[in-house]
Amino acid sequence: MENYTICNCKQVTYFDVENALHDCAKFEDVEATFAHVQQVTHCSTGCGGCHDKILVAISQIMNG
Numbered sequence: 001m002e003n004y005t006i007c008n009c010k011q012v013t014y015f016d017v018e019n020a021l022h023d024c025a026k027f028e029d030v031e032a033t034f035a036h037v038q039q040v041t042h043c044s045t046g047c048g049g050c051h052d053k054i055l056v057a058i059s060q061i062m063n064g
Ligand code: FES
Pocket: 006, 007, 008, 009, 010, 043, 044, 045, 046, 047, 048, 049, 050, 051
């Protein structure tokens, strides 16, 4: 899996999201997981245009 920038405003990459998920206890709720990732990486706190891309990446990582 190649790394790529998901959030241009905050320069957050796919690997940053993956790392943020490592200390997330459980992955049941995508929106709660998103909130955690956002807190750790500050992704999607600029224009918000990356929101859906981040959700997709989280789902991908969650589903292995
Ligand atoms: S691209 Fe992520 S907040 Fe703008």
